[in-house]
Amino acid sequence: xxxxxxxxxxxxxxxxxxxxxxEHLQMFSIALxxxxxxxxxxxxxxxxxxxxxxxxxxxxxxxxxxxxxxLIVILLPILRLGAGxxxxxxxxxxxxxxxxxxxTGLKGVDEQYTYVARAIGLSQVETLWKVKIPMSLPLIAGxxxxxLVFCMGVVTLGGLVAAGGLGTVLQNGIQxxxxxxxxxxxxxxxxxxxxxxxxxxxxxxKLHERYGKW
Amino acid sequence: MHTERLFDRIDSIQIKGVTKKYxxxxxxxxxxxxxxxxxxxxxxxxxxxGKTTILRxxxxxxxxxxxxxxxxxxxxRKLDPVRLRRNMGYVIQNIGLxxxxxxxxxxxxxxxxxxxxxxxxxxxxxxxxxxxxxPTDLFFNRYPRQLSGGQQQRVGLARALAMDPPLLLMDEPxxxxxxxxRKQLQEEFLKIKMEIGRTIVFVTHDIEEAFRLGDRIAxxxxxxxxxxxxPEELIFNPATKMVSEIVDxxxxxxxxxxxxxxxxxxxxxxxxxxxxxxDTCDAVNEMTGRDxxxxxxxxxxxxxxxxxxxxxxxxxxxxxxxxxxxxxxxxFQPLDSVAFALxxxxxxxxxxxxxxxxxxxxxxxVSDEVLLKLI
Amino acid sequence: xxxLETVLDATWEHIILVYTTLFISMLVSIPFAFASxxxxxLAFFGLKFSNLVQAVPSFAVVAIMVPLIGIxxxxxxxxxxxxxxxxxxxxxxxxxSNVDPELIDYAxxxxxxxxxxxxxxxxxxxYPAMFAGIKFAAILANSIAVLTAxxxxxxxxxxxxxxxxxxxxxxxxxGAIPAILLAIFIDQFFTLLxxxxxxxxxx
Numbered sequence: 051x052x053x054x055x056x057x058x059x060x061x062x063x064x065x066x067x068x069x070x071x072x073e074h075l076q077m078f079s080i081a082l083x084x085x086x087x088x089x090x091x092x093x094x095x096x097x098x099x100x101x102x103x104x105x106x107x108x109x110x111x112x113x114x115x116x117x118x119x120x121l122i123v124i125l126l127p128i129l130r131l132g133a134g135x136x137x138x139x140x141x142x143x144x145x146x147x148x149x150x151x152x153x154t155g156l157k158g159v160d161e162q163y164t165y166v167a168r169a170i171g172l173s174q175v176e177t178l179w180k181v182k183i184p185m186s187l188p189l190i191a192g193x194x195x196x197x198l199v200f201c202m203g204v205v206t207l208g209g210l211v212a213a214g215g216l217g218t219v220l221q222n223g224i225q226x227x228x229x230x231x232x233x234x235x236x237x238x239x240x241x242x243x244x245x246x247x248x249x250x251x252x253x254x255x256k257l258h259e260r261y262g263k264w
Numbered sequence: 265m266h267t268e269r270l271f272d273r274i275d276s277i278q279i280k281g282v283t284k285k286y287x288x289x290x291x292x293x294x295x296x297x298x299x300x301x302x303x304x305x306x307x308x309x310x311x312x313x314g315k316t317t318i319l320r321x322x323x324x325x326x327x328x329x330x331x332x333x334x335x336x337x338x339x340x341r342k343l344d345p346v347r348l349r350r351n352m353g354y355v356i357q358n359i360g361l362x363x364x365x366x367x368x369x370x371x372x373x374x375x376x377x378x379x380x381x382x383x384x385x386x387x388x389x390x391x392x393x394x395x396x397x398x399p400t401d402l403f404f405n406r407y408p409r410q411l412s413g414g415q416q417q418r419v420g421l422a423r424a425l426a427m428d429p430p431l432l433l434m435d436e437p438x439x440x441x442x443x444x445x446r447k448q449l450q451e452e453f454l455k456i457k458m459e460i461g462r463t464i465v466f467v468t469h470d471i472e473e474a475f476r477l478g479d480r481i482a483x484x485x486x487x488x489x490x491x492x493x494x495p496e497e498l499i500f501n502p503a504t505k506m507v508s509e510i511v512d513x514x515x516x517x518x519x520x521x522x523x524x525x526x527x528x529x530x531x532x533x534x535x536x537x538x539x540x541x542x543d544t545c546d547a548v549n550e551m552t553g554r555d556x557x558x559x560x561x562x563x564x565x566x567x568x569x570x571x572x573x574x575x576x577x578x579x580x581x582x583x584x585x586x587x588x589x590x591x592x593x594x595x596f597q598p599l600d601s602v603a604f605a606l607x608x609x610x611x612x613x614x615x616x617x618x619x620x621x622x623x624x625x626x627x628x629x630v631s632d633e634v635l636l637k638l639i
Numbered sequence: 640x641x642x643l644e645t646v647l648d649a650t651w652e653h654i655i656l657v658y659t660t661l662f663i664s665m666l667v668s669i670p671f672a673f674a675s676x677x678x679x680x681l682a683f684f685g686l687k688f689s690n691l692v693q694a695v696p697s698f699a700v701v702a703i704m705v706p707l708i709g710i711x712x713x714x715x716x717x718x719x720x721x722x723x724x725x726x727x728x729x730x731x732x733x734x735x736s737n738v739d740p741e742l743i744d745y746a747x748x749x750x751x752x753x754x755x756x757x758x759x760x761x762x763x764x765x766y767p768a769m770f771a772g773i774k775f776a777a778i779l780a781n782s783i784a785v786l787t788a789x790x791x792x793x794x795x796x797x798x799x800x801x802x803x804x805x806x807x808x809x810x811x812x813x814g815a816i817p818a819i820l821l822a823i824f825i826d827q828f829f830t831l832l833x834x835x836x837x838x839x840x841x842x
Contacts, residue, residue: 115822117782118697120815123799127808166360169325170423171349176377184364199694206696210789211803220702224789229706236703240695247694261364 061234065219070235071242074205074215077133081140081201086194088141089148093190094178096149097156107153110146118143118204122211136208136215143204144197151193155186188258195250202243216242270343270351271336273430274301274463277322282331284317291317293487295331304457304464306474308510309484315467318484319433322465323349335431350374353424357436359416361408361423367393368404371423378427392422397452397574402548412555414445414573421453425460434466438473443530444616447630448557448572450476451615471510475633483507499634512634525605526598529619529627536560536628540568540587544576547586551576560618560625561590567618567625569593595620596629605629606636646798650817653794656712656787657780657825660719664776668724669769672731673757682732689725697722697783705790715792719783723776730772734765770836774829781822785814795821 125135209217223231502508619627675682704714788796798814
C-alpha cells in the first residue's frame with residue numbers, strides 16, 4: 051500500500067501533474083464556457099429563424115462525425131501549435147449538443163404559457179427571457195453536460211499537439227513506455243472526467259426538479 | 265421599462281363594424297356593440313359562436329380584419345399591443361401560471377418588469393393574495409403545482425389585478441372547476457367585483473354563471489350578437505327561440521312544481537367531511553390536497569356546519585380548531601320541493617345547502633340562478 | 640512527401656480496424672442486450688457502467704491499454720470496443736424493452752415461444768434504435784481508430800503522427816483529410832442503410 055502511494059507521488063511529481071491538471075482544467079473551462087455561450091446563442095438564433103434550423107443543425111452534425119484528432123490537426127495550420135487548436139476543436143465539437151438542446155427546449159415550451167405571457171403584456175424579448183429560457187433550462191443543462199464530456203475528451207488529446215494538459219503526461223508515458231505514468235495519469239484523467247460529469251448530472255437533476263414539467 | 269397608464273377608468277368600449285374571418289368562415293361578422301364603464305358584461309353562446317374572438321379582439325390577441333375597437337375614444341389599433349395589454353387584466357380557463365415561478369413571482373411578474381421597486385412589488389403581491397383569500401405566509405413561496413385548482417384560479421385572478429387595471433377580460437375562468445367549487449368562487453368573485461368596481465368582460469358557456477354574475481348578458485350565435493340585456497329581459501323577453509333555449513326557461517318552467525331537491529342535488533362525497541377538532545392550518549393543507557374550497561364539519565357524526573377556505577385565511581395559531589370558525593348551514597330533506605329550498609336559500613343569502621337523509625348527508629344543493637329568477 | 644500508395648494502404652488498414660471492431664462489438668453487445676432483458680441487475684449495472692465510461696476521455700482509455708495489454712492491433716481493438724459497445728448495448732436494450740406489453744401478452748396467448756417472441760416481435764421493434772446505436776458506434780470507432788495509431792494499430796493516424804513529428808502540414812493533411820472523408824462516408828452509408836432497413840418498421 052505504502053509502495054503504491056509512494057509510486058503515485060513520485061510519478062505525480064516527476065510529471066508535474068499538478069501543473070498539468072491546472073492546464074487541463076484551464077483549457078477545459080475556456081472551451082466549455084465558449085461552447086455554452088456560442089451554443090445557446092445559435093440555439094436561440096435558429097429558434098427565432100426556424101428556416102435556418104435544419105441547415106445549421108445539419109452542418110453541426112457533420113462537424114460532429116469528424117474524428118476529433120483530425121479536427122485538431124486541420125486547425126493546426128491555421129491556429130499553430132499550443133492550446134488554440136485544441137480549444138477551437140473542443141468548441142466546434144460541443145456547439146451541437148448545446149445548440150440542439152436549446153433549440154429543442156425552446157420549441158418544447160407549451161404554447162399556453164407563451165400565450166399567457168403575451169396576453170398579460172410581455173414583449174417578445176421578455177417572453178424569451180422570463181418564460182421560454184427558464185422553462186428550457188433542464189434541456190439546456192443536459193446539452194451542456196454532453197458538451198462537458200466532449201470538451202474533456204478533446205482537451206485530453208491536446209497533449210499530442212503540444213497544448214499541455216494531462217494528455218502530455220499520457221503522451222510522454224506511451225512514448226517512453228513508462229507504465230506507472232500511464233496508469234496514474236490515465237486513471238486520474240478518467241476520474242476527473244467522471245467526477246465533473248456526475249456533478250453536472252446532479253445539477254441537471256436539480257434543474258429538472260425545479261423547472262421540469264409537471 | 266415603464267408603461268404609462270392609458271386610462272384610469274373605463275367610460276365605454278365601443279365595438280364598431282368589427283369583422284374577423286378565418287378562411288371563408290366568419291368568426292365575427294359586422295359586430296356593433298357598446299360595453300358600459302363599470303358593468304360586468306357576459307358573452308355567452310355555443311362553442312364556435314365567436315364569443316372568445318370578441319374578447320380577444322379587445323386586447324388585440326386577435327386582430328380584426330375590419331372595423332374598430334375604441335376604448336375611451338382611443339382606437340386600439342393605434343396603441344402598442346404590449347402597452348394595451350398591461351392596462352387590462354386577463355384571466356383564462358387553464359390559468360397558465362408559470363410553473364417555474366413561485367406564486368409571488370407569478371403575481372409580481374409584470375410589476376417587476378415595469379421596474380417597480382422590490383418592496384413595492386412584495387407589498388402589492390401580499391395585498392393581492394390577501395384580496396383573493398390566500399394566506400400570504402402559506403402561499404407566497406409555493407409553486408403552482410402545489411396548489412389546488414381553485415387556489416390556482418385565485419392566483420390567476422390576483423395576477424390579472426397586479427397592475428390595478430380598470431378593465432378585466434375573463435375567458436371562462438371557472439370553466440374547468442367542479443360545480444360546487446365553481447359556485448363558491450363565483451360567490452367570492454361577486455364580492456370582489458363590488459369592491460373593485462371595474463369594467464369586466466366575461467366569456468362563459470354556463471348560463472347559471474351568466475345569471476349569477478352578469479349585469480348584462482350578450483347572447484352570441486353564428487358570429488353575431490343575437491340579444492343583449494339584463495338577465496330578466498332574456499328570461500321574460502327572449503328575442504329568438506335560440507335565446508330561450510339557452511336560457512332553458514321552458515323546460516324548467518314545466519317542471520318547477522314537480523322537481524324535488526334530490527333531482528337537482530350533486531352527490532355527496534366523503535372528501536368533504538372534516539373533523540371539528542382539526543386545527544385550521546392543517547385544514548388549509550388538507551383542503552389543498554383534496555382540491556376543496558368548501559368543507560363540511562362533523563363532530564362525532566353530528567353536523568356542525570361548513571367552512572370555506574376564506575374562513576381559514578387568518579390561521580396563525582395551532583390552537584384554533586375548525587369548530588371555532590365553523591358557520592351555520594342550511595339543510596333540506598331529499599323530498600323537499602325545489603321551489604321551497606331555493607327560496608329558503610335566497611332568504612338566507614346562502615348559495616349552498618346540505619341534503620340530509622335522516623342523519624346522513626346524501627347530497628349537496630347549489631342554488632340555480634335561472635330558477636331563482638323565475639320564482 | 641507522402642506517396643499516394645501509403646495513404647491508400649493506411650486507409651485500408653483504418654477501414655479494417657474500424658469494421659473489425661464494429662463487427663466484434665455487435666457480436667458481443669447484441670446478446671448482452673438480450674441478456675439484460677432477463678436480468679434486472681445486469682441491465683442496471685450495464686447502463687450505470689456505460690454512462691460512467693462514456694465520460695472518460697478516449698485518450699485515457701487508449702493509453703491505459705499500454706500497461707495492461709501492450710501495443711499493437713489487439714489493444715487498439717479492445718480500446719475502441721470499450722467505447723463502441725456502449726451505444727449499441729444501450730440502444731438495443733432500449734429498443735428491445737420498449738415493446739407494448741400487451742403485444743407480448745398476445746404473442747404468448749397465441750402460443751409463441753420465448754425465442755419466437757424475441758425474434759419476431761422484440762428484435763424488429765428494436766431495429767431503428769439499434770441502427771442509430773450502430774451508426775454512432777461506427778463514427779466513434781472511426782474517430783478513436785485515428786488515435787490508436789499512437790499505440791501502434793496502424794491506419795490513417797499513423798500518417799498524422801508522422802506529420803506531427805516534423806510538423807509537416809502536407810503530411811498532417813494527408814492523414815486527416817482521408818479520415819474526415821471516411822467519417823462522412825460512414826455517416827452517409829449508415830444513414831442510407833438505416834433508411835433501407837427500418838423503413839417498413841417506422842412511419
